[in-house]
Structures are given as structure tokens and as C-alpha cells.
Amino acid sequence: MAFRSGFVSILGRPNAGKSTLLNRIVGMKVAIVSDKPQTTRQMLQGVANREFPDGGAQIVFLDTPGIHKGDSRMNRRMMEEVEEALADRDLLLLVVDASAPFGPGDAYALEVVKRTKTPCFLVLNKVDLVDKPKLLPLLDRYNKMHDFAELVPISARTGNNVDHLVETIAKHLPEGPEYFPKGHVTDLPARFLAAEIIREKAILLTHQELPYSTAVIVDHYEQRGPILRLHALIFVEKEGQKGILIGAHGERLKTVATRAREEIEKIFNTRVYLEVFVKVRSGWRENGRFLEGLNWRNMVGGEDLPHASHEANENEESTQ
Numbered sequence: 205m206a207f208r209s210g211f212v213s214i215l216g217r218p219n220a221g222k223s224t225l226l227n228r229i230v231g232m233k234v235a236i237v238s239d240k241p242q243t244t245r246q247m248l249q250g251v252a253n254r255e256f257p258d259g260g261a262q263i264v265f266l267d268t269p270g271i272h273k274g275d276s277r278m279n280r281r282m283m284e285e286v287e288e289a290l291a292d293r294d295l296l297l298l299v300v301d302a303s304a305p306f307g308p309g310d311a312y313a314l315e316v317v318k319r320t321k322t323p324c325f326l327v328l329n330k331v332d333l334v335d336k337p338k339l340l341p342l343l344d345r346y347n348k349m350h351d352f353a354e355l356v357p358i359s360a361r362t363g364n365n366v367d368h369l370v371e372t373i374a375k376h377l378p379e380g381p382e383y384f385p386k387g388h389v390t391d392l393p394a395r396f397l398a399a400e401i402i403r404e405k406a407i408l409l410t411h412q413e414l415p416y417s418t419a420v421i422v423d424h425y426e427q428r429g430p431i432l433r434l435h436a437l438i439f440v441e442k443e444g445q446k447g448i449l450i451g452a453h454g455e456r457l458k459t460v461a462t463r464a465r466e467e468i469e470k471i472f473n474t475r476v477y478l479e480v481f482v483k484v485r486s487g488w489r490e491n492g493r494f495l496e497g498l499n500w501r502n503m504v505g506g507e508d509l510p511h512a513s514h515e516a517n518e519n520e521e522s523t524q
């Protein structure tokens with residue numbers, strides 16, 4: 205029996221449901237999700253293992269930031285992540301929101317995908333929101349615009365037809381090795397996942413420009429016995445935003461922290477002690493060094509985290 209494996213990038217305009225699809229397929233919350241566009245800022249890996257009657261498959265998925273024209277340094281970096289996800293893949297998935305009318309944003313996302321020679325599936329998402337007859341003209345339209353290898357309607361939210369999508373993906377992959385051990389889902393550092401969950405709760409509880417102006421860094425991560433101790437900084441760009449995020453009597457920040465703690469406890473299967481502070485860092489979206497600090501590639505995730513050396517420095521200071 206053949207074993208198939210390969211690398212598949214999930215692409216599409218912001219808010220199409222790419223991260224919801226990744227989480228649904230790998231069975232774990234690897235990527236945060238919100239109803240605001242530009243939630244995902246970096247490329248995120250999630251691995252799916254499946255057994256089919258004719259053999260097994262391992263699919264390494266890459267979720268990406270929504271394709272858009274943004275002009276801040278952060279937005280440009282997001283699009284660099286998309287470019288990286290286009291290179292050297294076995295297959296691309298263009299995820300489209302079937303409930304939204306076709307617009308310039310969709311045309312632009314399609315343009316990006318058309319630049320590559322890599323086979324591409326059209327994944328028509330959110331079909332739970334649309335009457336079936338309305339799907340046909342949209343499928344027809346996409347069919348005429350590009351030579352898609354497959355067109356698959358799904359609902360990432362309900363899971364409708366997602367198994368079929370995964371099976372179809374597996375059929376398109378070459379025979380190959382198991383790149384990762386069976387239980388491995390993602391190589392994202394735990395510190396990053398914790399920061400992202402905090403950012404998700406902040407996004408969900410704020411509006412207008414605040415979600416775009418928010419960045420989170422977990423600057424202390426320490427498992428002490430049964431308790432995971434986390435210290436996090438939520439960065440915003442303006443003093444007024446800080447006030448909004450904290451809320452009257454600190455209520456909004458308290459809600460963010462409680463919801464984040466509860467979810468981190470569930471996902472990491474441990475008790476969590478979480479402290480959250482809000483800081484103003486004007487122009488962080490243009491600050492290259494700050495953006496490097498947010499990049500999960502520069503974080504370590506497990507026991508040997510930078511805070512160990514940070515504590516050593518503190519000890520040094522106290523002995524002087």
C-alpha cells in the first residue's frame with residue numbers, strides 16, 4: 205500500500221476561513237480565528253495524518269495571512285509570508301468565502317495563485333451560509349478564471365465535506381515519507397501559541413482599529429510544578445487604545461485574561477497563572493526589530509526558554 209505525503213499551503217483573502225479550516229483538519233487549535241480580517245500574521249504549520257483504504261497519508265498544511273494590499277511594514281511582512289508559502293509546495297488551496305460577492309480582493313488573491321505553476325484547488329468555504337443553487341454560478345465563474353485541479357465546496361465551521369477535501373488532497377500528493385512522528389501537530393513554540401490565544405481574546409473584545417494595533421508577547425513562560433506561569437505584554441499603538449483595552453475599572457482586560465487563561469489551560473492541559481499588562485509602543489507595525497520579536501521562528505518553546513538567562517541576569521545584578 206502506498207504512503208503519500210506532501211506540503212499544502214492554504215491561501216486566500218482575509219477572513220475566508222483559512223485558519224478555521226486548518227484547525228478543523230488537524231483537530232487542534234493551531235491558528236487563532238476571528239471575524240476581523242488580518243487575524244493571521246505569520247505562516248503556521250499543522251500536520252494531518254490519515255488512513256485510507258488504499259494507504260496512509262501525511263499532509264503538512266501551512267496556514268497563511270490573508271492576501272491583501274497593505275502598506276505598513278507588518279503588512280508587507282505578512283505578504284512575504286504568503287510568497288514563502290507559494291514556493292516549493294505540492295498543492296495550493298485557494299479558500300474563498302462563498303457568502304461574500306466576488307470582488308477586487310478575490311481577483312487579487314486569484315492573481316497571486318495564478319503566478320505559480322503549482323496545482324491549486326478552489327475551496328469554496330462557508331457553504332452553510334449559502335443556498336445551494338447560488339453556489340453554482342460562483343463555481344462556474346472560478347472555473348472559467350483558472351484551471352483548478354479540483355473545486356470543492358465545504359464548511360470549515362460545520363465540517364461539512366472537509367473529510368472529502370482531505371481525501372482528495374491526499375490523492376493528489378506523491379508517494380513520500382512520513383516527515384513527522386504520528387502525534388506531531390505543529391512546530392509552533394508553546395510561548396507563541398499562548399501569546400496568540402491572548403491576542404485572539406483581545407481581538408474578539410475590541411473593535412475598529414484596535415485589533416490591528418494589538419500585538420502580544422509572552423515574556424515569561426515557566427512550568428512550576430502543576431502550574432504554568434505566564435507573564436504577557438499586550439502592545440497597542442496609542443494611549444487611547446490602552447484605555448479602551450483595559451476598560452472601565454479594568455473589566456475588559458480582566459475578561460481578556462480570564463478567557464485566555466481558560467483556553468490555555470484547556471489546550472496545554474495544565475493549570476495556568478497568567479498576568480497581563482498593556483503597553484503603548486507607538487509605530488510598532490513599522491518597527492523591524494519589534495516585528496522580529498513577534499516572529500515565532502525567533503522564539504523557543506519548551507523548557508529552555510530565554511527567561512532562564514533573563515533570571516540569571518537579574519541574579520547577577522543582585523550580587524553586584
Ligand SMILES: Nc1nc2c(ncn2[C@@H]2O[C@H](COP(=O)(O)OP(=O)(O)OP(=O)(O)O)[C@@H](O)[C@H]2O)c(=O)[nH]1
Nearest residue numbers: 218219220221222223224238242243244270360361
Ligand atoms: N458560517 C461560517 N463561518 C465560517 C466558516 N469558516 C470560517 N468562518 C468564520 O469566518 C471568520 C474568519 O475565519 P478565519 O478562519 O479567522 O479566517 P482566515 O481566512 O484565517 O482570516 P485571516 O487570518 O484574517 O486571513 C470567523 O468568524 C470564522 O468563524 C464557515 O465554514 N462557515
Ligand SMILES: [Mg+2]
Nearest residue numbers: 222223243244
Ligand atoms: Mg487566519
